[in-house]
Amino acid sequence: MLSHKAKYALKALLYLAQQEEGFIAKTMDISQGANIPKKFLEQILLELKRGHFVSSKQGKLGGYYLLKSKNEITLADIHRLFDGAIALLPCASLNFYEPCSDCTTESECSLRLGLLTIRDETLKVMKNITIGSLIKK
């Protein structure tokens, strides 16, 4: 499941992607437009900025805007930024790999092999869903 943070991030990105080219949205606009608690949203936007998905302009008349194209921002990206690994166990993860503490023979672990399959399939689907593709639906 997605955390609220990840869900709010997606909603905020969808909001930004639907503004006119060059428009700069205030946090308050996004908060009201997408129904996200403002102070929580502030943190989320900062994380999206550190992830280079959005950028911001400071001071009066400042705000946020998409840095990447809406078709380049995938569900996989946002999941990884806010909720971490896409794989079902860390031992099967590409970007968040960690060995299981209870596992003695990872290379022969049949559970892990199954989860590698799932990870590849899931990743394929999640990479294919972008902010742009969501708007079209």
Added chain:
Amino acid sequence: MLSHKAKYALKALLYLAQQEEGFIAKTMDISQGANIPKKFLEQILLELKRGHFVSSKQGKLGGYYLLKSKNEITLADIHRLFDGAIALLPCASLNFYEPCSDCTTESECSLRLGLLTIRDETLKVMKNITIGSLIKK
């Protein structure tokens, strides 16, 4: 990601599925054989029993054994039993549906529509992975 509970459940089922037909495994056997904390495993086996995946024999010489065929127990089943919804948000879930509190127009929610797609794809893959198929790998 899977919880430890779900991972341990899968490992316990894999252990049981690899015993000889008719063999009854003590909790201690499974705990040692699959490297799972015994007291924690007790709870997990009870949940698996309530889910009708395993059954047990009480008293001395008692223990656990598979109730369903190893090819009928899917990853989707175990995920749902221990970790709940497979969908990325409750509003996109078949078995654990709940509306989003921050959503006003679910039927037009583009995020939800995208997540329905993912859910269907993920489910297809997860239903296809069974205890039996894992052993073969």
Added chain:
DNA sequence: ATTAACTCTACTAATTATATAGAATTAATT
């Protein structure tokens, strides 16, 4: 009666999720 297994309920400790608060910084405008 004893032993050795499952069963059940409650509890605990650590972590994570979901925010909120408030001061600091930045930049446009008056």
Added chain:
DNA sequence: AATTAATTCTATATAATTAGTAGAGTTAAT
């Protein structure tokens, strides 16, 4: 230069969940 309105940063709070432990009770074979 002062004011205003925005982002930025750090800290804190609180609630829920996770991961596991403890211990008493029940069952059935010997």
